[in-house]
Amino acid sequence: MADGKNLGMAANAVRSDDIMKPPTDARAEFVAAFAAALDERSFAKLALGKFRGDGETRKAVATLVAIKDKQQLKLVTSFPRKDETKMFAVEDGINFIKVLIGKQYMSATLFTSVRDVRLDYSRKGVPHLATGKPTLDSSAPVSHDRQKAYLVPPDRPYLKALDVADREGRIKPSMQGKYRQICRFIEIAADLISESAFRDDAPLTVVDIGSGKGYLTFAFYDYVTTTLRRTCQMTGIELRGDLVALCNGLARDLKFDGLTFVAEAASQASSVPADVVIALHACDTATDDAMAFGINTGARLILSAPCCQHEIAPQIRDANEGLKGLIKYPLLKQRQADLVTDAARALLLEASGYKVRLIEFVSTEHTSKNILISAVKSAGVDRFAARQQYRALQDAIGFSTHHLASQLKDAE
Numbered sequence: 040m041a042d043g044k045n046l047g048m049a050a051n052a053v054r055s056d057d058i059m060k061p062p063t064d065a066r067a068e069f070v071a072a073f074a075a076a077l078d079e080r081s082f083a084k085l086a087l088g089k090f091r092g093d094g095e096t097r098k099a100v101a102t103l104v105a106i107k108d109k110q111q112l113k114l115v116t117s118f119p120r121k122d123e124t125k126m127f128a129v130e131d132g133i134n135f136i137k138v139l140i141g142k143q144y145m146s147a148t149l150f151t152s153v154r155d156v157r158l159d160y161s162r163k164g165v166p167h168l169a170t171g172k173p174t175l176d177s178s179a180p181v182s183h184d185r186q187k188a189y190l191v192p193p194d195r196p197y198l199k200a201l202d203v204a205d206r207e208g209r210i211k212p213s214m215q216g217k218y219r220q221i222c223r224f225i226e227i228a229a230d231l232i233s234e235s236a237f238r239d240d241a242p243l244t245v246v247d248i249g250s251g252k253g254y255l256t257f258a259f260y261d262y263v264t265t266t267l268r269r270t271c272q273m274t275g276i277e278l279r280g281d282l283v284a285l286c287n288g289l290a291r292d293l294k295f296d297g298l299t300f301v302a303e304a305a306s307q308a309s310s311v312p313a314d315v316v317i318a319l320h321a322c323d324t325a326t327d328d329a330m331a332f333g334i335n336t337g338a339r340l341i342l343s344a345p346c347c348q349h350e351i352a353p354q355i356r357d358a359n360e361g362l363k364g365l366i367k368y369p370l371l372k373q374r375q376a377d378l379v380t381d382a383a384r385a386l387l388l389e390a391s392g393y394k395v396r397l398i399e400f401v402s403t404e405h406t407s408k409n410i411l412i413s414a415v416k417s418a419g420v421d422r423f424a425a426r427q428q429y430r431a432l433q434d435a436i437g438f439s440t441h442h443l444a445s446q447l448k449d450a451e
């Protein structure tokens with residue numbers, strides 16, 4: 040329906056100076072970008088055009104849908120008088136679409152939340168690959184919305200209690216951004232919970248550090264108990280006593296019997312070990328304290344969205360005489376420090392036996408702190424290589440201390 044139009048939009052959005060070279064393996068690069076977008080959860084949709092196969096002219100659009108909690112690729116092929124829909128397991132879908140590109144369809148456009156990627160074949164059959172700014176907001180596509188609405192229905196009582204929704208269960212205009220954040224978080228958490236192979240018959244234990252007003256804490260608890268129908272024991276840890284009192288009151292009113300909040304600092308967390316440790320935008324080194332708590336107590340899943348961290352920037356020095364241009368300007372130096380801080384966190388998690396992914400959490404429109412680091416305990420991680428890479432990063436950038444490293448029981 041919208042694909043022809045969007046293909047046009049994408050063509051305009053793609054910048055000619057962004058042409059990627061060499062073009063010889065452009066199709067493989069395009070397919071790799073498609074697979075990576077699905078893996079990193081930035082995929083919005085893929086559109087196929089310029090049909091040159093046999094039979095009636097057609098175009099096709101692939102989107103991601105959730106069926107019984109399993110993600111599937113849905114491919115809708117539009118003929119002049121009818122649409123045909125095929126559903127695939129994600130990998131099968133990639134393989135099916137791969138074969139069509141360059142044989143039946145001479146153009147393919149990948150829309151992600153990060154960028155658009157377009158593959159076009161010339162009349163002589165030479166493929167050209169180009170990237171451009173994203174023309175679609177990843178939180179907007181219809182099938183994703185449907186999936187999100189399914190995971191976080193807007194009329195859930197806790198959304199009203201937290202003033203995200205009105206009495207009729209409609210999201211308030213001023214809270215649309217918060218609702219999108221909740222949806223995105225639950226979407227990511229849902230996949231990771233199923234990947235983490237928790238025992239179905241045991242209560243899921245969860246600690247949320249720096250829980251604030253509890254938007255994501257209530258959402259997570261509600262998802263586990265209502266959608267997954269699992270027993271959950273969840274503790275929100277928060278410095279501010281007023282927020283703790285507010286959240287405990289709401290949990291009581293909502294009859295969320297397994298959810299409690301305690302007023303304490305992340306570094307002093309007295310909670311019992313948990314299957315899942317969450318820290319979303321917990322300030323400064325509270326993120327490191329939360330990660331250290333998860334690693335030291337053997338959490339199977341750690342989910343954190345880092346906030347500001349002030350420890351690395353003053354330590355960055357031009358160790359290899361090549362960083363001057365990058366650290367001369369305070370703004371760039373801080374950004375560089377943020378990236379280094381998160382890279383070091385990811386490597387330390389890997390070195391502690393976690394499979395780590397960095398995922399775009401919310402659109403950069405809302406906050407520049409939009410990375411979510413997910414860590415799933417896994418036996419198949421090369422811990423030694425990660426430790427080496429951490430040391431190499433220290434050497435290259437010149438920092439000697441990192442709060443997370445200093446909190447780990449099994450460090451070095």
Ligand SMILES: C[S@@+](CC[C@H](N)C(=O)[O-])C[C@H]1O[C@@H](n2cnc3c(N)ncnc32)[C@H](O)[C@@H]1O
Binds near residue numbers: 320
């Ligand atoms: C930006 S809010 C995020 C709240 C919530 N996680 C969310 O994403 O909606 C950060 C919260 O972390 C709390 N906090 C900051 N440092 C903390 C620490 N060291 N220990 C516990 N809580 C902390 C703050 O009081 C604040 O409520």
